[in-house]
Amino acid sequence: MTSYVSFCKKEVLESWRTYRLVIMLVAFIALGVLSPLLAKLLPDLLSGTDLGNGIILQMPPATALDSWTQYFKNIGQMGVLILVIVFCGVTGTELSKGTLTTILAKGMRRSTVILAKFSVATVIWTLSFVVSLAVTYAYTVYYWGSGPLPHALLAFGSLWVFGVLLIACMVLGGILLSTIYGALVAVAVVVVAGNLVALSPATAPYNPISLAGGTVALLDGSKTTGDFLPAVWISLALILVLLGASVAVFDKKQV
Amino acid sequence: MSEQLRTYLPILIPLAVIELGLLIAALIHIFTHKHYRFGNRWLWVIIAVLINLIGPILYFVIGRGDADDEGDR
Numbered sequence: 001m002t003s004y005v006s007f008c009k010k011e012v013l014e015s016w017r018t019y020r021l022v023i024m025l026v027a028f029i030a031l032g033v034l035s036p037l038l039a040k041l042l043p044d045l046l047s048g049t050d051l052g053n054g055i056i057l058q059m060p061p062a063t064a065l066d067s068w069t070q071y072f073k074n075i076g077q078m079g080v081l082i083l084v085i086v087f088c089g090v091t092g093t094e095l096s097k098g099t100l101t102t103i104l105a106k107g108m109r110r111s112t113v114i115l116a117k118f119s120v121a122t123v124i125w126t127l128s129f130v131v132s133l134a135v136t137y138a139y140t141v142y143y144w145g146s147g148p149l150p151h152a153l154l155a156f157g158s159l160w161v162f163g164v165l166l167i168a169c170m171v172l173g174g175i176l177l178s179t180i181y182g183a184l185v186a187v188a189v190v191v192v193a194g195n196l197v198a199l200s201p202a203t204a205p206y207n208p209i210s211l212a213g214g215t216v217a218l219l220d221g222s223k224t225t226g227d228f229l230p231a232v233w234i235s236l237a238l239i240l241v242l243l244g245a246s247v248a249v250f251d252k253k254q255v
Numbered sequence: 256m257s258e259q260l261r262t263y264l265p266i267l268i269p270l271a272v273i274e275l276g277l278l279i280a281a282l283i284h285i286f287t288h289k290h291y292r293f294g295n296r297w298l299w300v301i302i303a304v305l306i307n308l309i310g311p312i313l314y315f316v317i318g319r320g321d322a323d324d325e326g327d328r
Contacts, residue, residue, distance in 0.1 A: 019315045026273055030308055033270045037263070044259065082309070085316050139266055 004112050007103075011120035020086050021124055027082045028128035031074045032135030036143060038074075039066035064144035069216050071136045075159060076213025079132070083163055087121050088183040090167065091174030091246075101255050111247045114171060118243060121167045129160050151218040154225055158211040158232050165208055165235045166190070168242035175246045175253070208235040274308060281311035290320035 015021040043059035051057055091114070094100045100113065133156060166187055173186025194209030204210045205227050217223035281303040285296060299318050303310045
């Protein structure tokens with residue numbers, strides 16, 4: 001336990017020194033600001049556009065829901081992209097540099113290394129996610145007033161779970177190939193596979209990919225919790241499997 | 256228009272501060288360091304300036320040289 005805590009401290013310090021922590025927070029604040037801004041700007045920008053034949057485009061004024069739609073789109077795409085860029089080296093960097101060799105030789109358990117790296121990355125992702133959510137929430141209330149957000153916990157929680165799933169992928173990918181490219185390949189495999197499965201709409205409630213922004217449909221009531229809950233459970237199970245596999249592979253690996 | 260602009264100001268200013276801040280921080284880091292993990296100075300300047308928000312992030316995460324290069328110009 002003490003070695004876990006001290007390795008976590010080392011990871012946090014490293015995230016600070018390599019600017020990862022600051023970059024995540026700043027980028028997610030920016031995304032949080034961007035979402036209500038886009039929602040508010042788009043109708044004003046597009047309204048009055050002449051579509052030809054004398055038809056003038058009329059857009060209804062933006063609502064709080066537009067702001068949340070933008071939020072889910074921004075975090076589900078840009079946010080996830082930033083998460084992958086920042087944490088693609090979560091396990092691969094140290095393995096390729098060989099800096100873990102001494103620490104493991106001193107008797108640090110390999111599962112501790114993996115768990116500590118995963119938990120610090122997850123905490124930073126959680127922090128960034130909550131910050132962006134708070135910023136968007138504040139602006140949305142400021143411009144449109146507070147309205148009901150049905151199933152908010154599931155809607156926002158599943159976007160968060162998707163991020164954690166990607167972190168677990170990157171942990172395993174880095175362990176498998178010992179480079180940051182391993183993490184990128186693992187994410188690419190999961191995203192491509194998820195999108196291929198998504199070609200069949202019937203699988204959507206079970207597909208973790210539908211958690212990447214799709215849950216905004218819960219807020220406007222066009223989908224129900226049953227359309228996403230199975231995917232959440234599958235993602236959580238996948239996270240455990242990926243972590244277990246990372247530990248198993250790492251235990252057998254020559255460092 | 257000025258009336259409209261005023262409703263956007265509370266949201267435009269923080270966004271501009273964040274994006275410009277990141278860009279300036281990246282440019283300062285690029286010009287005070289000589290070694291990059293790959294690419295050269297001008298490649299990173301172009302990436303940081305042209306790709307909004309993601310450009311400076313890419314530089315800090317992927318382009319920035321290792322900490323041992325700190326200080327050499």
